Amino acid sequence: MKREELERIDREYREKPPEELLAWAASAFKGRAVFASSLGLEDQVLTRMLADIDPAFPMFTLDTGRLFQETYDVLSTTREQLGVRLEILFPKREEVEAMVNEHGPNLFYESVEKRKLCCGVRKVAPLTRRLKGLSAWITGLRREQSVTRTDLKHVEWDEVNGLVKINPLADWHIDEVWAYIKKKSVPYNRLHAKGFPSIGCAPCTRAVKEGQDIRAGRWWWENPEYRECGLHER
Numbered sequence: 266m267k268r269e270e271l272e273r274i275d276r277e278y279r280e281k282p283p284e285e286l287l288a289w290a291a292s293a294f295k296g297r298a299v300f301a302s303s304l305g306l307e308d309q310v311l312t313r314m315l316a317d318i319d320p321a322f323p324m325f326t327l328d329t330g331r332l333f334q335e336t337y338d339v340l341s342t343t344r345e346q347l348g349v350r351l352e353i354l355f356p357k358r359e360e361v362e363a364m365v366n367e368h369g370p371n372l373f374y375e376s377v378e379k380r381k382l383c384c385g386v387r388k389v390a391p392l393t394r395r396l397k398g399l400s401a402w403i404t405g406l407r408r409e410q411s412v413t414r415t416d417l418k419h420v421e422w423d424e425v426n427g428l429v430k431i432n433p434l435a436d437w438h439i440d441e442v443w444a445y446i447k448k449k450s451v452p453y454n455r456l457h458a459k460g461f462p463s464i465g466c467a468p469c470t471r472a473v474k475e476g477q478d479i480r481a482g483r484w485w486w487e488n489p490e491y492r493e494c495g496l497h498e499r
């Protein structure tokens with residue numbers, strides 16, 4: 266798909282409800298697209314929408330081996346309640362063993378490089394393997410989530426992974442996300458009610474204070490511009 270075509274589709278769907286963009290993606294990329302869920306609030310919204318549009322639409326989440334128990338709980342509940350087959354991907358055992366044996370289990374606190382190495386082995390490599398050969402992927406990214414996401418489009422070319430990236434909630438405000446979750450009784454991670462607006466791996470996520478940036482609790486020891494795990498490099 267040419268860039269001009271992607272820009273046209275982005276313009277067309279930015280004014281429409283996300284369900285319409287999802288329906289378009291499910292049809293235009295049938296069998297060649299996947300939804301990547303982190304089980305965050307936005308991804309729960311999209312899972313619910315896709316369950317209505319096409320419950321068999323391929324979707325997956327990454328089990329890094331370092332998640333909160335609450336995250337496993339919402340994963341389990343989502344599969345049961347929404348009737349979707351949320352595939353669970355793991356990193357390669359030999360890569361995790363080699364990294365942890367060389368650098369220790371808490372390497373991420375030692376430097377940005379080691380933190381990115383851990384995210385690379387546990388997240389980016391499984392994602393890259395899953396996206397290989399596909400034409401498009403869907404994410405729950407929103408512009409207001411981070412200083413690294415302010416120019417996010419609804420439909421864009423993912424240069425890093427070489428396929429179309431679809432972000433149906435790009436311009437949603439967090440209040441719209443919560444309103445949808447409540448209205449549709451969508452299951453969500455109970456840590457969100459305990460001061461965790463954004464949830465990743467347990468050792469790299471902590472609660473934030475009222476008024477703090479929503480991603481302030483992610484890799485809180487690093488500068489904000491480094492706080493991406495590599496899944497959404499642009």
Ligand code: SF4
Pocket residue numbers: 329331373380381383384385387388465466467468469494
């Ligand atoms: S978030 Fe932390 S524990 Fe999880 S993959 Fe990245 S560095 Fe490793």
